[in-house]
Amino acid sequence: MTVRQDVHSAGIPVLCQSCEARHHGVCGALDPDQLVGLAKTSSKHTVEAGVELIGDAEAVDSYANVLSGVVKLMKSLSDGRQQIVGLQFAPDFLGRPFKVESAINAEAATAVSLCSFPKAAIERMMKESPGLEHRLFKQTLNELDDARDWMVTLGRKSASEKLASFLLMIARNIDPTLDPAAQSTSFDLPLTRADIADFLGLTIETVSRQLTRLRSDGVIRIENNRHVIVDSLNRLQRRSGA
Amino acid sequence: MTVRQDVHSAGIPVLCQSCEARHHGVCGALDPDQLVGLAKTSSKHTVEAGVELIGDAEAVDSYANVLSGVVKLMKSLSDGRQQIVGLQFAPDFLGRPFKVESAINAEAATAVSLCSFPKAAIERMMKESPGLEHRLFKQTLNELDDARDWMVTLGRKSASEKLASFLLMIARNIDPTLDPAAQSTSFDLPLTRADIADFLGLTIETVSRQLTRLRSDGVIRIENNRHVIVDSLNRLQRRSGA
DNA sequence: CGGTGGCTTGAAGCTATTCAAGACCTGTGG
DNA sequence: CCACAGGTCTTGAATAGCTTCAAGCCACCG
Numbered sequence: 188m189t190v191r192q193d194v195h196s197a198g199i200p201v202l203c204q205s206c207e208a209r210h211h212g213v214c215g216a217l218d219p220d221q222l223v224g225l226a227k228t229s230s231k232h233t234v235e236a237g238v239e240l241i242g243d244a245e246a247v248d249s250y251a252n253v254l255s256g257v258v259k260l261m262k263s264l265s266d267g268r269q270q271i272v273g274l275q276f277a278p279d280f281l282g283r284p285f286k287v288e289s290a291i292n293a294e295a296a297t298a299v300s301l302c303s304f305p306k307a308a309i310e311r312m313m314k315e316s317p318g319l320e321h322r323l324f325k326q327t328l329n330e331l332d333d334a335r336d337w338m339v340t341l342g343r344k345s346a347s348e349k350l351a352s353f354l355l356m357i358a359r360n361i362d363p364t365l366d367p368a369a370q371s372t373s374f375d376l377p378l379t380r381a382d383i384a385d386f387l388g389l390t391i392e393t394v395s396r397q398l399t400r401l402r403s404d405g406v407i408r409i410e411n412n413r414h415v416i417v418d419s420l421n422r423l424q425r426r427s428g429a
Numbered sequence: 430m431t432v433r434q435d436v437h438s439a440g441i442p443v444l445c446q447s448c449e450a451r452h453h454g455v456c457g458a459l460d461p462d463q464l465v466g467l468a469k470t471s472s473k474h475t476v477e478a479g480v481e482l483i484g485d486a487e488a489v490d491s492y493a494n495v496l497s498g499v500v501k502l503m504k505s506l507s508d509g510r511q512q513i514v515g516l517q518f519a520p521d522f523l524g525r526p527f528k529v530e531s532a533i534n535a536e537a538a539t540a541v542s543l544c545s546f547p548k549a550a551i552e553r554m555m556k557e558s559p560g561l562e563h564r565l566f567k568q569t570l571n572e573l574d575d576a577r578d579w580m581v582t583l584g585r586k587s588a589s590e591k592l593a594s595f596l597l598m599i600a601r602n603i604d605p606t607l608d609p610a611a612q613s614t615s616f617d618l619p620l621t622r623a624d625i626a627d628f629l630g631l632t633i634e635t636v637s638r639q640l641t642r643l644r645s646d647g648v649i650r651i652e653n654n655r656h657v658i659v660d661s662l663n664r665l666q667r668r669s670g671a
Numbered sequence: 672c673g674g675t676g677g678c679t680t681g682a683a684g685c686t687a688t689t690c691a692a693g694a695c696c697t698g699t700g701g
Numbered sequence: 702c703c704a705c706a707g708g709t710c711t712t713g714a715a716t717a718g719c720t721t722c723a724a725g726c727c728a729c730c731g
Contacts, residue, residue: 621676621677621678622677622679623677623678633677634680636678637679637680638679640678640679
């Protein structure tokens with residue numbers, strides 16, 4: 188340990204000190220020097236549910252870390268049909284590197300807080316420190332795995348299996364500390380019925396019917412339309428097709 | 430130009446000299462030195478249609494470049510339902526970095542020739558030369574874009590739109606030199622009807638019916654069940670839902 | 672030739688959608 | 702406090718689209 192390092196270990200920007208992204212997100216790949224540099228040009232925001240973060244075919248000049256809340260990634264056809272192609276939770280990195288414009292649309296599904304930086308700063312750091320690119324690569328590989336898992340759900344599962352799979356996915360992502368062996372859990376749905384329909388390739392009515400079915404079969408309980416209580420994750424899993 | 434460089438420029442391994450992957454694939458990121466090192470442990474194979482290249486939940490100890498043919502990436506549910514989650518064409522890189530076992534199944538859809546290397550060799554080179562990791566990252570980002578495009582098709586398009594989208598996608602990938610403004614093209618389908626069904630989340634009968642419909646509507650012609658002639662790519666595109 | 676695998680076609684059935692109405696929840700203004 | 706308006710969500714009935722089940726066709730190969 189040199190003096191120099193000591194100085195810089197103490198020099199972690201205030202902005203970053205309690206930030207989850209520094210531990211588990213992409214910022215974990217940066218040393219204190221770089222963190223200071225990045226923090227200078229970055230800023231925290233909070234946005235309401237429904238706010239568009241990245242517009243389709245819009246030039247993107249900044250990236251961001253999701254600090255809390257849920258962001259939905261959407262694609263739509265010319266006639267208005269929509270499909271949600273991904274959800275991002277803290278501390279995911281938001282933005283498509285190496286492309287001037289994004290083919291997808293990102294929108295806050297819940298209230299969301301973000302830490303955003305100029306595109307150029309990230310791209311410069313990516314060249315300087317391979318560790319950053321490596322982290323982004325890994326996140327991208329995970330997103331690809333998720334997307335492919337979801338293709339199976341979209342292409343081959345029935346409506347009720349889709350709903351069960353969706354609830355399991357949300358349960359696991361809302362609370363990452365959830366013990367995989369846990370039997371029960373509860374959470375607030377981050378999506379409206381319409382969003383769930385767009386995620387599962389169904390209509391809102393079908394989503395509603397399948398949720399009532401799961402409810403009357405005693406697999407889940409629902410309070411205030413949004414809060415879901417799962418008493419037996421096993422039973423839910425058995426209905427997910429897996 | 431130093432003498433050293435001259436020597437090595439001339440030293441491109443025979444194996445690689447006419448290889449497309451060296452120009453457009455991941456090997457393009459390697460310098461002649463590295464190419465020589467890699468070529469020592471790599472080998473070309475050719476396999477028949479139907480051969481399994483990577484088994485589900487099987488330890489993977491090698492990666493490969495696809496040199497010709499088409500590889501299908503599949504996932505399946507416990508009850509046997511299958512979904513194709515991606516297709517790989519030359520000069521795609523085959524293999525999932527940073528994971529001991531793959532959650533997907535790769536199978537030759539047509540006769541395929543491959544150039545494969547031990548996993549360890551690639552991972553070592555990835556550490557040495559960031560350019561290699563960068564290329565793999567870019568390919569992964571493209572695969573993610575493709576997967577998300579396909580999620581829209583699976584979730585929101587009708588059977589006939591799915592077929593039109595599929596034919597367009599194949600036309601563009603089989604012949605990468607195809608002028609985007611071209612009006613007509615023709616190709617051999619690399620997949621059987623059953624594969625197409627697994628790719629589109631349909632049954633084989635529905636695939637067959639939709640193909641006959643496209644045929645009787647004069648959008649495509651089909652010879653010998655496999656060869657497809659598209660006279661108006663525009664008409665096909667209009668039926669794809671875009 | 673008969674057999675096999677891949678493909679097509681038809682008829683019936685079922686699942687999810689569409690269309691329509693009503694319930695519920697929340698916030699606003701009287 | 703209640704009434705009411707505007708979402709969001711649920712429920713019902715009818716319909717459409719895809720699947721299922723069942724034959725039959727076609728090309729290829731022994």
